[in-house]
Amino acid sequence: MTSPVSDRPAAEDDRFHQIPQLLFGVTEQVRSAFESACAEFELTPPQARAVLALEHPRPMRWLAEILNCDASNVTGIADRLEARGLVLRHPADNDRRVKLLELTRRGKTVRRRIRSLIESRSPVMASLTDEERESLRALLAKMVGSPNEDAAFPRRAD
Amino acid sequence: MTSPVSDRPAAEDDRFHQIPQLLFGVTEQVRSAFESACAEFELTPPQARAVLALEHPRPMRWLAEILNCDASNVTGIADRLEARGLVLRHPADNDRRVKLLELTRRGKTVRRRIRSLIESRSPVMASLTDEERESLRALLAKMVGSPNEDAAFPRRAD
DNA sequence: TATTGTTATACTCTATAACTATA
């Protein structure tokens, strides 16, 4: 278990091993910027992720999968967002067990503003030329694979 | 506040706006993979970040800065790592207020294994060709700027 | 029987404030 990607010449291997670490570093920057953005809206990161995810009304269960946590946690997160007037719970018409979470008008406004903030503070924007950004865009697109419409930070459709 | 990077033609602007979202998506993948790796070692993410950061003995204060949290939190995190035999506290010889955190042998082993796991599961490794990886490496290196030797995921020196 | 959402519980992370021992 020493070298998990070792079917490669040694020197080259070493250079490629840097990449996950660099990616980890960039990830830390993104995470840190995201936490700052959350704080400015007085949202915790899971709360902000929930708001970002709720482009459309969704069952609570769905949010648990997006947040990658147990369903029991969504109750509390939704409670706190609801208490602040950012989301509403309402019943689904086809299955009476299900409650749909939907952003209020205030919630939609907050969602839009967080997105702007994240975009404007992305480390990409600070340090790369236009040409480099285009290269990066293509590489990232390939890495994320076929983008899921339901992802926590969906492609812009607004 | 609608369009923070808008001194650019509309069509091109739209393409560049995708990048922070793509980067956010990749970040989610990295975060998710990191949490899985932590769980396999029965470490919380902050605990794992601490272990990764402690390549060399460091003051607790330093760790608070690396983890970007209040110093009071480091007490508990260090307590739990110490209780599991992964770190030790010992006094610094120049300043009697300071306690250095140092990985035990077990701690070093765990650190090495987490690093391997993260590397092997990085989304980079799954989806890019060698040539694309080299491009990505250069772009990431530029984004993180001059890499700090004390970063939470330092360049490999072992 | 299985699923959705809730509650109760316990643990960890987090910041704030107050404390100690050093500097």
Added chain:
DNA sequence: TATAGTTATAGAGTATAACAATA
């Protein structure tokens, strides 16, 4: 006075287990 680390406290996230309503 200022700094390093600790403690106490409170709010939030997290998983597990048990539960009610519904499928």
